[in-house]
Structure formats: structure tokens, C-alpha cells
Amino acid sequence: MSKIALSRFASWIEGKLSKDTLLITSLGDSCAAVALGHERTLALDAMGVALGLGIGVAMTSTLDVLVLETDGSILLDLSALAAYAEASRRLANFRLAIIDNESYQSAGKFPRPCHTLNWITLCKAFDLECEVLSSVEALDGMGGMSDWTAVTVFKVDEPDIAVDPLPLNGRARASRIRGQLEQAGIAYPRPATKN
Amino acid sequence: MSGRINPSVLTKALIATDVAFVAATPDSRTAPLLRELIDLDGTNGAPSVLVTPDEASAVSMVAGATFLSGVRALAIMEASGLRRAYEALARLALGHGIFPPLLITVRGGVGERDWWAIGQQVTLVRCLEALGYAWEQIDTEEMADAVLAKALATADIQECGVAVLRNF
Numbered sequence: 001m002s003k004i005a006l007s008r009f010a011s012w013i014e015g016k017l018s019k020d021t022l023l024i025t026s027l028g029d030s031c032a033a034v035a036l037g038h039e040r041t042l043a044l045d046a047m048g049v050a051l052g053l054g055i056g057v058a059m060t061s062t063l064d065v066l067v068l069e070t071d072g073s074i075l076l077d078l079s080a081l082a083a084y085a086e087a088s089r090r091l092a093n094f095r096l097a098i099i100d101n102e103s104y105q106s107a108g109k110f111p112r113p114c115h116t117l118n119w120i121t122l123c124k125a126f127d128l129e130c131e132v133l134s135s136v137e138a139l140d141g142m143g144g145m146s147d148w149t150a151v152t153v154f155k156v157d158e159p160d161i162a163v164d165p166l167p168l169n170g171r172a173r174a175s176r177i178r179g180q181l182e183q184a185g186i187a188y189p190r191p192a193t194k195n
Numbered sequence: 196m197s198g199r200i201n202p203s204v205l206t207k208a209l210i211a212t213d214v215a216f217v218a219a220t221p222d223s224r225t226a227p228l229l230r231e232l233i234d235l236d237g238t239n240g241a242p243s244v245l246v247t248p249d250e251a252s253a254v255s256m257v258a259g260a261t262f263l264s265g266v267r268a269l270a271i272m273e274a275s276g277l278r279r280a281y282e283a284l285a286r287l288a289l290g291h292g293i294f295p296p297l298l299i300t301v302r303g304g305v306g307e308r309d310w311w312a313i314g315q316q317v318t319l320v321r322c323l324e325a326l327g328y329a330w331e332q333i334d335t336e337e338m339a340d341a342v343l344a345k346a347l348a349t350a351d352i353q354e355c356g357v358a359v360l361r362n363f
Contacts, residue, residue, distance in 0.1 A: 022263070024259075042263070044286070044291065045286060045290045045291070046283065046286035046287065046290065046291075048251060048255075048282075048283065049251070049255045049258075049283050049286060049287065050255075051252075051255070052218075052247070052251070052252040052253070052254075052255025052256045052258075052259070052283075053255045053256065053258050053259040053263075054259060055245070055255075055256050055259065056216070056218065056255065056256030056257055056258060056259025056260040056263075056264070056268070057259035057260060057263040057264050058259075059216060059243065059245065059256070059260065060215060060216045060243075060259070060260040060264035060266045060268065061263070061264040061265075061266075063263075063264075077249060077251055077252060079247065079248040079249035079252055080247070080249065080252045080255070082247065082248055083218075083245060083246075083247035083248070083249075083252050083256070086245060086246065086247075087245055170290040170291040170292070171290075171291055171292040173291065174262065174291040174292055174293055175292070177263070178262065178263075181263060181265070186263075186264065186265050187265045188265055188353075
């Protein structure tokens with residue numbers, strides 16, 4: 001079985017997304033590698049926020065939404081999984097993917113506490129279906145996003161590519177995705193007026 | 196402190212102002228309003244509701260609903276929840292210019308008899324100011340419609356955060 005390299009994962013997941021899928025990513029190099037490959041992406045500079053934000057947009061729109069979290073980001077706000085479990089019956093257009101590299105990547109692969117985190121058990125506690133993929137062969141056997149379980153964990157091995165910093169700052173990234181959605185007919189809240 | 200506001204008044208105000216989505220972390224003072232909204236379950240113009248154990252999740256959800264879906268939404272919490280949501284709000288508001296609107300129960304002001312609530316008042320306004328949030332308080336039932344309408348009109352612009360403080 002071949003371990004999943006970051007470059008392979010990034011190109012694989014882009015192949016699974018339709019161009020209209022809204023991708024919301026957490027921070028970190030692993031997420032950035034994926035965010036760079038998909039046009040309709042909001043790459044957040046925040047941990048513990050992406051899942052909630054994705055639930056909010058999925059509950060109030062018809063967009064297909066994929067939230068890409070990291071192990072550290074999910075651990076920072078586990079209670080979002082409770083909200084996800086509560087909302088999941090109403091979220092046909094939503095999936096959660098988690099990249100697990102078992103470390104603080106940006107701190108030089110510093111080992112994570114609880115190295116062998118059991119995702120299946122964790123998700124089961126929230127009554128969420130979960131699948132863990134840890135090999136390229138497992139990736140090859142995966143269908144489209146709509147076939148994925150509520151939570152899919154990807155055990156991604158050492159990053160094999162140098163990920164450049166994302167080209168836009170936080171406000172520009174938000175403005176960019178807002179503009180894309182505007183063009184797709186998802187209106188901005190009422191425009192400012194001059195009184 | 197003023198008298199408590201009937202939750203039905205706020206429900207009507209949320210409907211009148213086209214609020215489509217509420218994410219909330221309940222406390223004893225917001226529970227009656229949330230029960231009423233959950234019973235309506237998005238019918239008769241009422242917002243759909245998602246209860247979450249963490250205010251950080253609530254503001255994140257409302258950020259998605261307002262900024263990406265383009266609907267009116269509110270995160271409802273007790274004043275202490277603002278502290279819990281602070282990091283998420285800082286990232287969203289200061290880092291990305293995304294300002295989820297808030298409806299916050301005021302606790303700890305003059306007249307407060309719960310000792311543990313005093314600290315909430317100490318941090319509430321300071322946290323809002325640090326995040327660049329404007330705010331206005333609903334003190335009477337008659338104020339609910341107008342304050343909410345004004346607050347959401349400003350929130351629509353997404354240039355700054357807006358909080359409605361509800362004096363229970």
C-alpha cells in the first residue's frame with residue numbers, strides 16, 4: 001500500500017470537485033496546497049472555524065460545499081461536530097474532509113499529542129459516519145463527493161511539495177470568493193446606499 | 196436594568212426583518228426565544244435555527260450564511276459567549292473582513308444579582324470595540340423592531356460588525 005503524498009492528494013481532490021463546488025479550507029500548508037488548485041475556494045486564516053462556516057452556507061444556500069479541515073483545526077473546536085451531527089439531516093449538499101498528518105506541520109512536523117487519534121470512534125460519539133483513507137489505493141477506490149460519508153479523513157504523509165504562501169491576503173480572498181458568488185447569482189446582502 | 200422582553204416580540208422582529216437563519220448557544224435567558232423559533236422551524240417567515248454548544252461555531256455558521264449565502268442571519272448568545280467566540284470573530288472580522296451579526300444577552304449591569312454575571316459586563320463592550328463592532332441595545336419591547344432593522348441594515352453593508360444587545 002502506498003502512502004498518500006500531499007501533491008497526490010491535492011490533485012486527486014481537485015479531480016473530485018465540480019467547478020461549482022464551494023471549497024472552504026482551514027489554515028496550514030496542507031489546506032493551502034488544495035486551495036491553490038480550486039478556483040471557487042475560501043481559504044480561511046483560521047482554525048476551528050471552517051466547519052461551522054461551511055455548515056452555515058450549506059444550510060442557507062443550494063451550493064455544494066466541501067469543508068477541508070486539518071486534524072489540529074477540528075481538535076480546536078470539536079463541538080462543531082455536534083452542530084454538524086444536528087444539521088446533517090438537513091445537509092445533502094455538504095461534506096467534511098479532514099487532512100490528518102499527525103503533527104503540527106508548520107512547526108516543523110512537531111508530533112501531535114494523541115498520535116493515534118481514532119477518528120471512527122470520535123465521529124461515532126457524535127453519530128457521524130466516518131471513513132479513514134490512508135493509501136493511494138484507497139483513494140483510487142473512492143467515488144464522487146456525494147458518495148462520501150459525512151466525515152472522510154485522509155491520512156496524508158509528509159508533504160512532498162513546497163507550498164508557497166497563498167497569493168492574496170485574508171480580505172482579498174474573501175472579496176474574491178464573494179465576487180465569484182455574485183457572478184453566479186448569489187446576491188450580496190443589500191447594497192450600501194447613499195442617503 | 197429594564198424588564199424582560201417577551202420572546203414573541205423578538206420572534207416577530209426577526210420575521211419582520213427577514214432574518215433567515217439563527218445559530219445559537221442557549222442560556223437561561225435566550226432559551227424561551229429559541230424554543231419559540233425551534234417550534235416554528237422556519238415556517239411563517241421565521242428563521243431556521245441551529246443550536247450549537249459553542250459560540251465560536253455559532254458565529255462561524257452565521258458568517259457563512261451572511262457572507263457567502265447572502266442571507267440575513269444572527270448568532271445568538273449570552274455575553275459570556277462573546278469571549279468564547281472572540282478568536283473566531285477576530286479571525287473572521289479582522290483577518291477576512293467578514294462580520295457575522297450578533298444578538299447578545301446583556302448580563303452583569305447595574306441591578307444584576309448573579310455574582311458570576313458581573314464579569315460578563317466588564318468584557319462585553321471592550322470585546323465588541325476591539326473587534327470593530329457597532330452595537331445598540333434593546334431596552335423595551337417597543338424598541339425591538341426598530342433596533343433590529345437598523346442593526347441589520349448596517350450589517351448588510353459588511354463594512355463593520357453589528358451587535359444587538361438585548362437587555363433581559
